Amino acid sequence: MNIFVCVKQVPDTETKITPTSDGSFIETASIKWIMNPYDEFAVEQALLVKQANPAANVTVVRVGSTKDTEALRTAMAMGADDAILVEAPDNLDSYSIAKALKGAIGKSGKTPDLILTGKQAIDDDALQVPQILAEMLKLPSVSVIVGFELQGNTAKVKREVEGGALEVYELATPCVLAANKGLNTPRYASLPGIMKAKKKPLTQLSLADVGVSDADRRVKYSGFKLPPEKPPGKKFDATDAAKQREVVAQVVGLLRTEAKVI
Amino acid sequence: MDFSLSTEQREIQELALKFARNEIIPHAQDYDEKGKFPEEIFKKAWELGLVNTCIPAEYGGTGFSAVDGVVISEALAYGCMGMNTSFMANDLALLPIVIGGSEEQKKKFLTPFTAGFRVASFCLTEPGNGSDAGGIKTQIKDGGDHWILNGEKMWITNAGYADLFVVYGTVDVNLKHKGISAIVVDPKAPGIELGKKEDKMGHRSSDTRGVRFNNVKVPKENMLGKPGDGWAIAMNTLDHSRPLVASSALGGAQRALDLSVKYAKERNQFGVPIAKHQAVQFMIAEMGMKVEAARLLVYKAAWMCDQGQKNTEIASYAKAFASDSCMQITTDAVQIYGGYGYSREYPVEKLMRDAKLIQIYEGTSQIQRLVMARELLK
Numbered sequence: 001m002n003i004f005v006c007v008k009q010v011p012d013t014e015t016k017i018t019p020t021s022d023g024s025f026i027e028t029a030s031i032k033w034i035m036n037p038y039d040e041f042a043v044e045q046a047l048l049v050k051q052a053n054p055a056a057n058v059t060v061v062r063v064g065s066t067k068d069t070e071a072l073r074t075a076m077a078m079g080a081d082d083a084i085l086v087e088a089p090d091n092l093d094s095y096s097i098a099k100a101l102k103g104a105i106g107k108s109g110k111t112p113d114l115i116l117t118g119k120q121a122i123d124d125d126a127l128q129v130p131q132i133l134a135e136m137l138k139l140p141s142v143s144v145i146v147g148f149e150l151q152g153n154t155a156k157v158k159r160e161v162e163g164g165a166l167e168v169y170e171l172a173t174p175c176v177l178a179a180n181k182g183l184n185t186p187r188y189a190s191l192p193g194i195m196k197a198k199k200k201p202l203t204q205l206s207l208a209d210v211g212v213s214d215a216d217r218r219v220k221y222s223g224f225k226l227p228p229e230k231p232p233g234k235k236f237d238a239t240d241a242a243k244q245r246e247v248v249a250q251v252v253g254l255l256r257t258e259a260k261v262i
Numbered sequence: 263m264d265f266s267l268s269t270e271q272r273e274i275q276e277l278a279l280k281f282a283r284n285e286i287i288p289h290a291q292d293y294d295e296k297g298k299f300p301e302e303i304f305k306k307a308w309e310l311g312l313v314n315t316c317i318p319a320e321y322g323g324t325g326f327s328a329v330d331g332v333v334i335s336e337a338l339a340y341g342c343m344g345m346n347t348s349f350m351a352n353d354l355a356l357l358p359i360v361i362g363g364s365e366e367q368k369k370k371f372l373t374p375f376t377a378g379f380r381v382a383s384f385c386l387t388e389p390g391n392g393s394d395a396g397g398i399k400t401q402i403k404d405g406g407d408h409w410i411l412n413g414e415k416m417w418i419t420n421a422g423y424a425d426l427f428v429v430y431g432t433v434d435v436n437l438k439h440k441g442i443s444a445i446v447v448d449p450k451a452p453g454i455e456l457g458k459k460e461d462k463m464g465h466r467s468s469d470t471r472g473v474r475f476n477n478v479k480v481p482k483e484n485m486l487g488k489p490g491d492g493w494a495i496a497m498n499t500l501d502h503s504r505p506l507v508a509s510s511a512l513g514g515a516q517r518a519l520d521l522s523v524k525y526a527k528e529r530n531q532f533g534v535p536i537a538k539h540q541a542v543q544f545m546i547a548e549m550g551m552k553v554e555a556a557r558l559l560v561y562k563a564a565w566m567c568d569q570g571q572k573n574t575e576i577a578s579y580a581k582a583f584a585s586d587s588c589m590q591i592t593t594d595a596v597q598i599y600g601g602y603g604y605s606r607e608y609p610v611e612k613l614m615r616d617a618k619l620i621q622i623y624e625g626t627s628q629i630q631r632l633v634m635a636r637e638l639l640k
Contacts, residue, residue: 073273074273077273188277188280188281188310189273189277190277190309190310190311191274191277191310191311191312191324191326192311192324194270194273194274194277195270195324198270
């Protein structure tokens, strides 16, 4: 059984984000990279399937810059068998990433039985790659899954919907599933795991190798800006009982005209 | 010269810090308050390979270098210096076996610690002998086909949970240092009596007790080296363990610095964050300077171990400087937090209580200075 897990490397949530001077992307030099947290659930699920099917092979695939391979190394230290890295700029759009993932899976020579990924990456929050990838591969797909069970060639998954309700799906494998928080508890990469990961194969490919060119770009970033700083809140002194009526009227007026909330 | 950690060391550090943040910090206060031994957390750390880092790969260990060991210990102490005392005590007890044990002894005593979760204690200090370790009175008598152990030990970390003791005693008190010998003792052996758990100022989660040995029979093959080898084994152990203990102070100091920086930016007085006041800035600058200097000493002392260089002098610098700095830094952290810092609601008072012990155990800051002077004036 071949399981592919698509992972993205994203800035650590505590990183201070600064746009580049030309606004085309963010400064990446001082960023600490981590595996996208939703992808950790996908890796864990793949490893749980492998535990139940020891013959299964788990390959992690990532499209991104090669400066740091943190996400792939972490996944292999957790227990994935091998990894593919498609070298690409970090500001690629969802379509190109999905096409590169498809190309990388094709290049591996292994026929996927299951493709897992996180429901979204916490950097651009695009929530598109799993669906585009599934469409390109002509595979069924469910996103935001919080439950998973594999019975032969059928995946039974639970999907979270608004209001906390659950939808239950049965899909034929191979399929593309996108994980949400709550699917499982990702394990730590153990120290022996970290040592073993060094010896696991990591294949490096270029975008050209996987058939992606600049012409595939559907979305171009035109400007990165930090959100405007929040102005400080206004304080109203209503300690003087005689003036309370006046102050309340003032506040209500501002809520109507300035904040426009009532 | 290269001051950077290797990729692998950074990954190890990352894992240990993640463990500290997720598994240790959220529980540290509770364990401290209740004086509860962190058995479950210890076990989890063992499962990930974060403890017993001194065990060589031949006996199922991770085969880490001393630098790897201090990187991990610093990160775990960042979570809680008290819990790290329990974790470190395993290494402290196993090091004499790694250093002075025969092939057979290493296989017999070290392998169980990698095969399963186990706890160990290093039994050196006695009620009447702390800094003057050479004056040990615990007797190891030849009983024919076994040794007979009599005496009393004090401040023994992990004693109540230990699966193995390494006990220092003397075969002849008149021989002074030359009579000191180290033996591996089964804590369940008849004649061993544990004292009550000490109610301590800090490191409250670590289990510290007195241990009494009344005619305890110990197999002959449990002596490390031959009678009289104990002093050399103990001193050699300390060269390895001092960087480790120093790294614990370093981790605690780094935590105090991080918390101080965060709080100084949040807390407003006179209309600005207190970080804008020079009085606070100077305290924080001092903290940063000391943390960095301590780190360089600690890593160097460990690096010298890995290079097979005699590190006695540098290890003492590291231990004294890191622990004294940790005391100063955690005290200043409480100062920066002001009244809140003195309250148990906030994390810094615990750091200050925990820091104190590191100036005392494993050779007081004063003993370290004696060692330094002895090395310098040789």
